[in-house]
Amino acid sequence: MDKLRSLHWVRDWTGLTTTHLSIGEKEKWVQAPGNIETRLYINGEWFESPDQIHLVRPFDEQPLCSVHSATVGHIDAAVSAALLSFPAWRDLGPLGRKPFFRRLSALIREHVSEFAALNALNLGRSSEISKWELQHSADMYEYYAEAAIDIVGETRVGVDGRLDFELRQPYGVVGAIIPWNVPTLMFTMKTGAALAAGNTVVLKSSEKAPLTSLLMASLMHKAGFPAGVVNVLSGLGPVAGARLAEHPDVRKLSFTGSTATGRLLQKVSAETNLKKFQLELGGKSPCIVFADADLKKAAELLANSFTFLSGQACIASTRVLVEESVMEEFMGHFRTFVGAKEMNVLTDPTVDGADGLSPLVDEIQFKKVLAYIEEGKRTSTTPVIGGHRIGTKGYFVAPCIFENLPQSSRLIQEEIFGPVVCVNTFKTEQEALTLANDTQYGLYASAFSKDVGRLMRCAKGLDAGMLGLNITSPDLVPGFAFGGYKSSGSGRDGYKHGLLTMVEQKTVGLNYGSQAHSMA
Known part of the structure; x- marks a missing residue:
């Protein structure tokens, strides 16, 4: 030696x-x-x-x-x-x-x-x-x-x-x-x-x-x-x-x-x-929510997913596809859970045991996320929830929900790395899989349903290196491989x-x- x-x-x-x-x-x-x-x-x-x-x-x-x-x-x-x-x-x-x-x-x-x-x-x-x-x-x-x-x-x-x-x-x-x-x-x-x-x-x-x-x-x-x-x-x-x-x-x-x-x-x-x-x-992780899913549970887990680390996670579920017939019911739950995140901001993380919505890492990331949100607001045809700065100090952004943006939108196609989620609808299982796979990324994906056969078809049909079925990120499988398909690495x-x-x-x-x- x-x-x-x-x-x-x-x-x-x-x-x-x-x-x-x-x-x-x-x-x-x-x-x-x-x-x-x-x-x-x-x-x-x-x-x-x-x-x-x-x-x-x-x-x-x-x-x-x-x-x-x-x-x-x-x-x-x-x-x-x-x-x-x-x-x-x-x-x-x-x-x-x-x-x-x-x-x-x-x-x-x-x-x-x-x-x-x-x-x-x-x-x-x-x-x-x-x-x-x-x-x-x-x-x-x-x-x-x-x-x-x-x-x-x-x-x-x-x-x-x-x-x-x-x-x-x-x-x-x-x-x-x-x-x-x-x-x-x-x-x-x-x-x-x-x-x-x-x-x-x-x-x-x-x-x-x-x-x-x-x-x-x-x-x-x-x-x-x-x-x-x-x-x-x-x-x-x-x-x-x-x-x-x-x-x-x-x-x-x-x-x-x-x-x-x-x-x-x-x-x-x-x-x-x-x-x-x-x-x-990078990732732009989709989650498919079928009509037979536990909608309240799915909404809670998805609200946690895209706000975990304020969305600064490659596996964050930032694209949600909801079966059209239950969109209104799902969104009622989702808005409630997301709104609660904005009310609990981690303004002083130095206090042991304190928890809440964390800031974006720096001014560069803060301005980048806000620029994406402003772009989305210009093209959105429905009211946008959140997306504003919280307070006057610190890089805090209120969790933001966009509904029914076009599939070609940069907010759907690009990784933002902030607390921004896009929610769209689908009518058939095949349409859901097609939309879910329609980005360059393939790191993580998830699906919610009570139909095990449907979940297994999603497991095979989703182009992603990691999947959650009736769970979603940041919940991962301990001891198994971490990595993605396509441009995710x-x-x-x-x-x-x-x-x-x-x-x-x-x-x-x-x-x-x-x-x-x-x-x-």
């Missing part, structure tokens, strides 16, 4: 320094809450950057803190560190890597309150949602501590003296780019699978929510992960993200984010080393499916006898 801990040349080569930037050296620098590290974690050390990212509290628009932003040189240094540390980490094997994950899981459970505090300040997130996220993260690292031993190939014994088999081996350096909406869970899904399979990782967090990733880096350091095995950098997509995508020593890139960015990253990679991609991209995240995407397959033919064997 000695070579994992001696990469001093990386620092010399890039010109990076590890001197902490003191508060006051730069006029615009804002100190992080709770003395959280704000630098870049590379090769087991913390590096500063001349570039900064300034964060604002989304619930009151006050300055939060500044973090160091990775340059191309930082990404190159992190990849070099990961590349050098890879052989020793790989050769530890699943059992040798197991203790690191167990220690990390325990540390996460010990620091739940710190994570919750950061999410409250950075995302306006309630402590209850943060606790849910951290519980899943800790559980997932425990899973990866045990599961990597089950990565096996196949064997075929043929004619005498011949053995054919398959190896599954780690790629080497894996790049990971995560979103801001559930940053700790995304951090876990990316690093857990990659590291357990024997890869080393360079992770770029979202510039909108870097703080919990930096705390995770600190805990991984404390858990004893060798220097260079995992590197965590805050940074901007066009700089740090683009460099990860084009870097020739990054063999695989796992990205969660928008479909547009996913396409750009693939284009950049295609011009260098054609690295393997795992993409979890490729590959799968989560548990054993995530592990298998982090290894390459190698086919081997062994002749151990005296007679030569040939297919010719």
Whole structure:
């Protein structure tokens, strides 16, 4: 393990320094809450950057803190560190890597309150949602501590003296780019699978929510992960993200984010080393409500779905298709449940136990969502419910319902990432399936009915990687694959499916006898 801990040349080569930037050296620098590290974690050390990212509290628009932003040189240094540390980490094997994950899981459970505090300040997130996220993260690292031993190939014994088999081996350096909406869970899904399979990782967090990733880096350091095995950098997509995508020593890139960015990253990679991609991209999740469904229950669950995280979830059910004969009854229930959301706003997420409608992440997202709503209002032929700003401080938007917009509307076809839902009607089951599948996306879908046969036809007929039948998002199936169809991405995240995407397959033919064997 000695070579994992001696990469001093990386620092010399890039010109990076590890001197902490003191508060006051730069006029615009804002100190992080709770003395959280704000630098870049590379090769087991913390590096500063001349570039900064300034964060604002989304619930009151006050300055939060500044973090160091990775340059191309930082990404190159992190990849070099990961590349050098890879052989020793790989050769530890699943059992040798197991203790690191167990220690990390325990540390996460010990620091739940710190994570919750950061999410409250950075995302306006309630402590209850943060606790849910951290519980899943800790559980997932425990899973990866045990599961990597089950990565096996196949064997075929043929004619005498011949053995054919398959190896599954780690790629080497894996790049990971995560979103801001559930940053700790995304951090876990990316690093857990990659590291357990024997890869080393360079992770770029979202510039909108870097703080919990930096705390995770600190805990991984404390858990004893060798220097260079995992590197965590805050940074901007066009700089740090683009460099990860084009870097020739990054063999695989796992990205969660928008479909547009996913396409750009693939284009950049295609011009260098054609690295393997795992993409979890956007969604525009449909839900079909049939006339025989429990309409009140469906309305309640759907109101929760599109307002969960204020609609800032790729699996949010933002398109609802209701059988025409029960539209009025369904909408009566739906309006009631959605209206209650507006009356319960999480104006101070720093209060433990407080819950309610959270703000949008920043001013950019806030203005984007309001622009979509204004566009919808100009084309809607029915009264629009909600969609206005709540209060005068913070990025809060009242949950918004549009009815019977044309199928070609951008509000139906594009991911908004805000508390906006479009409700339309259908007459037949086939029409419902056709409308549900009529977008570029295929991440998540759901349906409500008492007819099991109909639900099974929906399960087969809906173009989506994940489905809920008489349930809807954010209710997912634990332990199963997370990923989508069509422009919602490729590959799968989560548990054993995530592990298998982090290894390459190698086919081997062994002749151990005296007679030569040939297919010719």
